[in-house]
Amino acid sequence: MSPAAAEPLTPERILETTEEVLRRFGPTKATVVDVARALGVSHGSVYRHFPSKAALREAVTDRWLAKSVVVLEEITSDPGASAESKLEAWLESLFAAKRHKAGDDPELFATYTVLLSEHSGVVDAHLTELTDQLSRIIAEGVAAGSLAAEDVPATARAVFHATGRFHDPQYAADWVSPTILTEFEAVTALLIRGLRA
């Protein structure tokens, strides 16, 4: 038994190791056996926590996405900023996070992209969480009289769709373009102008 196997096998330990395995082998090649081997346990022990490779892949993406939402949640719930400046900061922060993930963590980004194309429940929940944050910011601006929106959730989804070029992984190849930040600013400025009361 390896020294690692002496520690209790928690879901958190399995997910940390899965992240490492995904980084080493990539999303298509990494297997549950690779994860079990890296942990020094049998693959049956891993399956007791995650019933399939798909479940494990979803859980690791969920954890990775949850970390990226923390900063966005801080911006959303900041009591000291106006809705307009929060909206701008939120969109900038989302784009920066996606850009860095695509560049610095390409294997987990690829895993996320695969799940996105499969319409996975984990990704759907992530996208709902993001548009819910946008809704809260817009509702705050409407309540303060600085923003206007007849249907707040629909407007939040419209802002999210209109900025897809700057967070949808399908566009990741464009994020290294020298004009991408100017393009982002032009779209954001137009949307904020459209939201002002």
Added chain:
Amino acid sequence: MSPAAAEPLTPERILETTEEVLRRFGPTKATVVDVARALGVSHGSVYRHFPSKAALREAVTDRWLAKSVVVLEEITSDPGASAESKLEAWLESLFAAKRHKAGDDPELFATYTVLLSEHSGVVDAHLTELTDQLSRIIAEGVAAGSLAAEDVPATARAVFHATGRFHDPQYAADWVSPTILTEFEAVTALLIRGLRA
């Protein structure tokens, strides 16, 4: 010699036949030999007009895209409509055309999508033509005092980018969603609001 071969072999005849061949075999399987066989000529005769399979594929896409731009050009140059109503009609017409092409002409749509992913010159020219039309509409609104834009070409590109979900072939799978038209209207309304003087 087949009866078809008796007619002069014009580029137009080659392109019409290539469209038919693409519809029958799809963009990956269709070859120049298939086109030549359908025309009843040698493949050398086709190569005299189009030096490679790639050149033929680009020319047929160019012709197909040019047809789709005619209606958009009519909207753009309509002297009787306001810039705002032209902008709305132009975005609706572009989305309708893409949706119908994806649904009714999937093989040529797939050819276009392949060229788009290859950053082909033909597709770049098509996208430039579309944003130029948007620029003309926005400039007209600015001149009339109904729209506001500091940098008209940059604003036209922003409108085009913000509506990518409704014309970028990467999203074709979403165009059959029951909520897609509502989503389109929400994004368009927000952008037009942002453009008003």
